[in-house]
Amino acid sequence: MADAALNRAEREELERLRAQAARSGGVGRGARWTGAVVLLVLSAVLALLATVTVFARNEILDTDRFVDNMEPLLDDDDVRAAVAARVSTAVTEALDVEALIAEAIDAVQTRGAPDVLSRLAGPLASGVDSFIDKQVHTVVYSDQFTELWRQANRTAHAALVAILTGEQGRALAVQGQNLVLDLGPVVERVKDRMVDAGFDLAERIPAVSVTFTLATSDAFPKLQVATALLNAAAWALPIAALALLAAGVALAPVRRRGLLLGVVFTAGAMFALWGALVIGRSVYLAALSGSVQSPDAAGAVYDALTRYLLAGAQTLAVLALIVALACWLLGPGRAATGTRSLARGARDALARVLTRAGLTFGPVGGAVQRFRRPVEFLAVIVGLLWIVLWRHPGVSGVVTVAIVVAVFVAFVEVVARVGRGAPEAAPE
Known part of the structure; x- marks a missing residue:
């Protein structure tokens, strides 16, 4: 107009x-x-x-979490086999088995033993190598190694922090692009076991540093x-x-x-x-x-x-x-509105059942009805804090928290409906 x-x-x-x-x-x-x-x-x-x-x-940079990170390696057979091979090689090299056998044969031959004895050098060295491998595997696949591994990693973590802050550690070190762990304590334990088994020559093994590469990256110097x-x-x-x-x-x-x-x-x-x-x-x-x-x-x-x-x-x-x-x-789409309508109908039906059963929640129902939105918002905030403060919630933890919050919000909605009087069912 x-x-x-x-x-x-x-x-x-x-x-x-x-x-x-x-x-x-x-x-x-x-x-x-x-x-x-x-x-x-x-x-x-x-x-x-x-x-x-x-x-x-x-x-x-957190010691406990670093040790937890390395814990699964104890149950990995490939890792234990690699460590056993590395320690066996270190012990064999430290003893110089072939030189020891040759020295022993020369000593016996000077006392009149036949020259043919020198032909036994190969089998004797092989036998010593097998003995060393057996002792190493006994240590590596024992509870002693479990404790040694944990202690090595805990000690190594302090060294890692020192490395990252500019100080070079002893148990853990950066060698070029390699992050290496010192397995010297494992060699010492193998040495003690060999001596206890009667192989006194193992006492000749000096204190050695045996490195085991944990990771390789050109980023280590930049860290x-x-x-x-x-x-x-x-x-x-x-x-x-x-x-x-x-x-x-x-x-x-x-x-x-x-x-x-x-x-x-x-x-x-x-x-x-x-x-x-x-x-x-x-x-x-x-x-x-x-x-x-x-x-x-x-x-x-x-x-x-x-x-x-x-x-x-x-x-x-x-x-x-x-x-x-x-x-x-929460959107305006047809599927979303239909889903909300179904959920609303289910909550109304449950509220009617509770009302007819005489469960009105007293003054709590009225309070929830007045403050249901703040209560629901607080539930969501608590759920988020729960996830944040949970050390490692994982996918299952997040889903669990989401379900708990959703069920609580649905319960609040039902109590609010009971508090204001459940709506009557539509006539058929």
Whole structure:
């Protein structure tokens, strides 16, 4: 009616202003989405970097977690076999078995033994080698070795920290591009066992340093520089990732959709990290080809060193997908609204059953009805804190927490319905 009272010029001006307003509104909305997507992508990238950095801080610079990381290697037969082979070689070289046999035969021949005795040098040396192998395997596959391995790794961790902070350790050291562990204590234990078994010549074995390569990388020399920033980055990167996620969601014209995009990007980053670890294993073993005695043992070491990083990537990916599912369920789509309608009907039906049974929850039901939204929000926050404070929740832990929170929220909804009076069923 108001438009009818306008003359032609005024009506044209009004249409022009309406078109200009529509265009400016569209441009502004598009710019906001572009900015939001950029922030959300950066947040996902920082989340990936934060996952790696926190892993490095918690698993490499923390003694207990480092020892836990290396614990699975005790149950790996390939690792034990590689250690046994390395220690046997060290003991044999330290004794110089062939020289000892030759010395013994010469001593006997000077006392009149026949020259044919020298033909026994080979079988005698083989017998000594077999005896050494047996004693080494007895130690390596015993509970004594388990304790030696744990102590070696615990001692080595202090040396690792010293290396990363610029000091060279003794139990663990960087030799070129190799991170090596000193197995000298294992050799000492084998020496003691051989002496106890009556092989007194083992007393000649000097204190030796026997290195066992744990990992090889050209990054080791650069780690000392990076360590100075590690502690700060372990705190700064997660905070920055969350800040960018919050900024991206706030900038998005539709915040629910912005959060959905943000967590999907984060899940994608975690899956990318997961894939990189799988590919990195193949690259790592290919780089070691021909330089290690047991590729299977090297693979086991890689798996042990990266297992918590892989678990962290999997955990964050599943958590992001759960949040994405929640965002979708809260959306306007037909499937989402249908799902919410079914859930609402189920809660109403349960509330009617409880009301008819006389279970009204008293004043608690009324309080829950008034404050159900804050209570549900608090439940979500507690669930997130539960996951954060859980040392290694894993995928199963995240799913368990999500189920517990969902069940609690559903229970709050039912109690709130009972508190305000359950709705009557629709007549058939």
